[in-house]
Amino acid sequence: xxxxxxxxxxxxxxxxxxxxxxxxxxxxxxxxxxxxxxxxxxxxxxxxxxxxxxxxxxxxxxxxxxxxxxxxxxxxxxxxxxxxxxxxxxxxxxxxxxxxxxxxxxxxxxxxxxxxxxxxxxxxxxxxxxxxxxxxxxxxxxxxxxxxxxxxxxxxxxxxxxxxxxxxxxxxxxxxxxxxxxxxxxxxxxxxxxxxxxxxxxxxxxxxxxxxxxxxxxxxxxxxxxxxxxxxxxxxxxxxxxxxxxxxxxxxxxxxxxxxxxxxxxxxxxxxxxxxxxxxxxxxxxxxxxxxxxxxxxxxxxxxxxxxxxxxxxxxxxxxxxxxxxxxxxxxxxxxxxxxxxxxxxxxxxxxxxxxxxxxxxxxxxxxxxxxxxxxxxxxxxxxxxxxxxxxxxxxxxxxxxxxxxxxxxxxxxxxxxxxxxxxxxxxxxxxxxxxxxxxxxxxxxxxxxxxxxxxxxxxxxxxxxxxxxxxxxxxxxxxxxxxxxxxxxxxxxxxxxxxxxxxxxxxxxxxxxxxxxxxxxxxxxxxxxxxxxxxxxxxxxxxxxxxxxxxxxxxxxxxxxxxxxxxxxxxx
Numbered sequence: 263x264x265x266x267x268x269x270x271x272x273x274x275x276x277x278x279x280x281x282x283x284x285x286x287x288x289x290x291x292x293x294x295x296x297x298x299x300x301x302x303x304x305x306x307x308x309x310x311x312x313x314x315x316x317x318x319x320x321x322x323x324x325x326x327x328x329x330x331x332x333x334x335x336x337x338x339x340x341x342x343x344x345x346x347x348x349x350x351x352x353x354x355x356x357x358x359x360x361x362x363x364x365x366x367x368x369x370x371x372x373x374x375x376x377x378x379x380x381x382x383x384x385x386x387x388x389x390x391x392x393x394x395x396x397x398x399x400x401x402x403x404x405x406x407x408x409x410x411x412x413x414x415x416x417x418x419x420x421x422x423x424x425x426x427x428x429x430x431x432x433x434x435x436x437x438x439x440x441x442x443x444x445x446x447x448x449x450x451x452x453x454x455x456x457x458x459x460x461x462x463x464x465x466x467x468x469x470x471x472x473x474x475x476x477x478x479x480x481x482x483x484x485x486x487x488x489x490x491x492x493x494x495x496x497x498x499x500x501x502x503x504x505x506x507x508x509x510x511x512x513x514x515x516x517x518x519x520x521x522x523x524x525x526x527x528x529x530x531x532x533x534x535x536x537x538x539x540x541x542x543x544x545x546x547x548x549x550x551x552x553x554x555x556x557x558x559x560x561x562x563x564x565x566x567x568x569x570x571x572x573x574x575x576x577x578x579x580x581x582x583x584x585x586x587x588x589x590x591x592x593x594x595x596x597x598x599x600x601x602x603x604x605x606x607x608x609x610x611x612x613x614x615x616x617x618x619x620x621x622x623x624x625x626x627x628x629x630x631x632x633x634x635x636x637x638x639x640x641x642x643x644x645x646x647x648x649x650x651x652x653x654x655x656x657x658x659x660x661x662x663x664x665x666x667x668x669x670x671x672x673x674x675x676x677x678x679x680x681x682x683x684x685x686x687x688x689x690x691x692x693x694x695x696x697x698x699x700x701x702x703x704x705x706x707x708x709x710x711x712x713x714x715x716x717x718x719x720x721x722x723x724x725x726x727x728x729x730x731x732x733x734x735x736x737x738x739x740x741x742x743x744x745x746x747x748x749x750x751x752x753x754x755x756x757x758x759x760x761x762x763x764x765x766x767x768x769x770x771x772x773x774x775x776x777x778x779x780x781x782x783x784x785x786x787x788x789x790x791x792x793x794x795x796x797x798x799x800x801x802x803x804x805x806x807x808x809x810x811x812x813x814x815x816x817x818x819x820x821x822x823x824x825x826x827x828x829x830x831x832x833x834x835x
Contacts, residue, residue, distance in 0.1 A: 474544025
């Protein structure tokens with residue numbers, strides 16, 4: 263409805279095949295949460311194998327691996343870590359950020375009635391849902407799901423590699439459909455931000471959350487088609503026996519090259535890092551401002567740095583391939599460009615600290631999770647410098663150091679940032695407040711084990727442990743790492759148990775939670791000017807924007823420490 267007035271909808275059109283961006287965002291939220299739990303279970307199984315190699319998994323082992331008496335065999339282990347990486351990146355984090363929060367907040371924060379293409383938005387979710395069904399179905403094939411790693415490098419992921427099969431084909435098909443869904447969403451987000459901002463909402467009046475999601479959508483629109491092409495070729499390899507990526511004695515035709523797949527994968531794969539982290543950077547920048555009761559320090563500089571990083575992310579993929587035998591000259595170029603990207607990253611990191619400096623900090627659940635991102639992303643960014651440098655990467659490449667690093671950069675930063683967003687916007691999504699005590703228990707139960715687990719992963723990697731070993735202890739020089747790996751696993755299981763607190767909090771709050779006020783955080787952005795439930799069309803009247811998104815503690819404001827973007831800043835405010 264273009265005028266924002268209410269209209270009658272059936273259950274199907276309101277809750278299932280909805281074109282309302284808010285309902286689609288909530289659909290993505292539950293979809294991503296399911297996969298987050300599923301991928302988390304697989305992480306727990308990986309840690310069991312690394313702690314108690316060859317021993318039956320207690321309680322659920324026979325249910326999951328009855329054919330092997332509950333023991334994780336080498337083949338099963340390959341399948342588990344392949345699907346864990348795939349699910350966490352593409353079916354947990356992506357639907358939460360590029361689906362749930364992007365859908366929910368973009369129109370509300372820029373003052374739009376809905377997305378530019380509501381029907382396309384609906385198709386985006388259901389295409390994503392179909393991709394998830396196909397991926398889930400691959401778990402139940404006789405030979406199991408894909409097992410060539412989440413990157414699925416040829417020749418392992420092709421019939422000549424010996425472990426590819428129907429599971430690998432469904433992996434490629436599901437990822438292709440997921441990519442199509444993401445492209446649909448990206449088209450919507452980019453167009454909506456460019457064309458549908460409210461009067462007065464210039465680019466530098468947009469919340470940094472919108473900046474992050476918008477820039478990530480641009481990267482999706484540009485780079486997802488590249489990996490989609492590679493995945494289609496890989497699907498053809500597994501279904502029809504083509505040889506785009508087969509070379510050497512295994513090839514029956516000339517022209518195939520397994521390195522071609524690696525280039526295609528990482529041309530997308532490194533921008534994907536920023537596709538996932540850019541929305542978090544924006545969310546954290548906004549939340550630090552809200553709960554410090556200060557304007558975001560260096561707002562324009564932060565937005566500019568995010569734009570620079572978006573551009574540079576397209577030309578650094580080769581640092582994933584230093585050990586493939588590429589030209590040393592190319593290695594130096596990629597090293598320089600990768601290290602260069604740390605400069606704008608450091609600038610907006612310092613801007614976060616500037617926002618916190620002498621702020622009136624309110625340590626509520628969203629703020630705690632936002633603050634944790636500052637810490638874990640700092641560690642993730644610093645350890646990335648060792649992997650960007652050719653000489654140190656040659657030793658650390660494909661070790662557990664890499665696993666610890668990208669878990670800090672992605673798993674920790676993105677997960678904690680997503681939790682910050684969930685606690686912050688839950689009142690606007692559902693009209694209820696999440697329990698603050700359970701929120702703080704969830705935070706500390708997540709933050710402490712998470713750091714112990716991921717930091718010590720880097721320790722084991724520095725000691726020489728490879729990232730994909732089924733049983734590291736067959737090597738004598740790694741046997742002394744078993745006690746440390748066992749401790750990591752126990753902390754990982756504690757980390758998994760802490761997520762039960764979140765599930766309990768979600769269920770309890772939805773059923774019995776305190777009713778939320780219109781603006782429980784006294785935030786200045788536009789979404790907090792509308793009452794729950796927000797009608798289809800969002801705004802009874804189109805809002806007009808007069809100020810930036812972080813108008814806090816301005817001396818010109820009398821009687822309170824903030825005003826909304828829709829209010830004029832005067833001495834009588």
